[in-house]
Amino acid sequence: MAGVLDSVNQRTQLVGENRLELLLFRLNGKQLYGINVFKVKEVLQCPQLTMLPKSSPVVRGVANIRGGTIPILDMNMATGKGPLEDLSNAFVIITEYNMKVQGFLVQMVDRIVNMNWADIHPPPRGTGMDHYLTAVTRVDDQLVEIIDVEKILAEVAPQSDEVSPDLITDEVTTHALSQKVLVADDSAVARKQVQRCLENIGVEVVVKNDGRQALEYLKELVADGSDINSHLLMMISDIEMPEMDGYTLTTEVRADPCLAGLYIVLHTSLSGVFNKAMVEKVGANDFIAKFNPDDLAGSVIKRFQIETQ
Template sequence: MKSVQQEVDERTNLTGTNQFELLLFRLGGDARGDRSELYGINVFKIREIVAMPELTAVAGAHPNLLGVVNLRGQIISVIDLPALIGCTPKTGLNIMLVTEFARSTQAFAVEAVEEIVRLEWSQVLSAEASGVGGMITSIARLEAPGEPTRLAQVLDVEQILRQIMPDSSVEADPETIGPKVILKPGSVILAADDSFVARALIEAGFDAMGVQWVMTKTGKEAWEKLQSIASAAEAEGKTVQDKVALVLTDLEMPEMDGFTLTRNIKQNPRYAGIPVVIHSSLSGATNEDHVKSVGADAYVAKFVAEELAATIRKVLNA
């Protein structure tokens, strides 16, 4: 039997292979109680899974905020995920998923937890590219020998949190973001993030910094865009370094994650000298160690525009 440490080590090492683990759960059926779709969240975001405790209602709170719970001395907001998504639990809100990301701790009430599955990021498709979106960033294909393919919807937790608990402090303010970031004339920052909300915040931050940017939705799209820019630059008798000043990437993305994107850039001499900054809601020493192992130049947790700007300035000036 594996020890807890072995399981943690194995899960952590997945970041080097473009793999991850997805916790699958159900929220209930549609308005008539029919069907019960699978949803998923990256295991790295889960702090713990507990039976639904007694909650304290909060006066004047968002209608999809069930209340707060005192969990070992920490007051945590609990979001009614089925109500937010539009599902009706048949058996009630039985499980609470306590999550840690984007500098905060919160919990989601769900009907049932299914299992943890290990996937290649190539098995995960962008929701926007698939013609859907809303509150999901991607759709995972769950394939097993002899069984029909199942689909799991990966929730855009950044958008959900912003809808339930708006935080004005994440807005980019030209007055507080500091001096303009100076790029080489004609160059841009190439960015990748699969969350619509995150992209909007990053783009607003770039505008406040006074930089030109190119935004992509996945690591694969960013990698292909970088290759395209490099080919166009070479056709002009220039280098890709003349066109791309820095790459900013999220970690969790369909098709290709930020670790793989960073490794591809750092291991290819064609892109030597292009700094890579990882900008992620996945925080903690373990992820920061992996950032160093793939050669990224810096890591900054989402989302404080001033910290993002300061990190970009520091890396460009290094």
């Protein structure tokens, strides 16, 4: 399986074309699940695990991989089901999210498929494990469920969304009055984290679940021909989203004369393989890796400073 991932770093041409590649895997049963290849560093047979006392039950142990100690999370348990049992035949998907490396224990790795984000859809309410889904799609007429990994990580190792008090000065709170920020992210957990963080500063937050929703909202704001900057201070967008990714959203915004001046920050958990050249190519103003409240607050404060120059 490692061989099929050798070219992961050569696949960045997909980014910016509203495309992605999914690594498909199974847990207990025939249901297919998917994870973006850009999040994957390596796939390997489950190594020997060392138990960690007082850790979450979801963490089945740690493994020494290429000189580093990596926590291994049971994906089946993390989504509310029982533990995977046959570890001798199981696989570990080594990933990098939010500047941290962790492994996800799965029963079987299937294959990699090339997809269009337009074919990735928000999960229907009440379907399957919708509480842990960020999107769904179909491959060969079979449903593929894309798990909200950020939700899993937030439950296993919660992160604070509080902004350092020294960043919230009187000047910042004054600038924040009557300012509105658009946030686009497909993860419910990520949306809440960002919203709470920005509300700590004092700005009003409008949230949308994907790039298409965000673009439709933006177009509605300027339907009367007004300048987008009279409505919004900025937009903070995830990159990986169903229907329309953040790169394509940014490209669409820059192509619309009424929207082109919008200040855009791309906010992503793709920290390990983040393509700065692509961010510049599509015309985003800035990018930050998820999730650091002070970094996020700093991006808004930076926008305040630019606006007042």
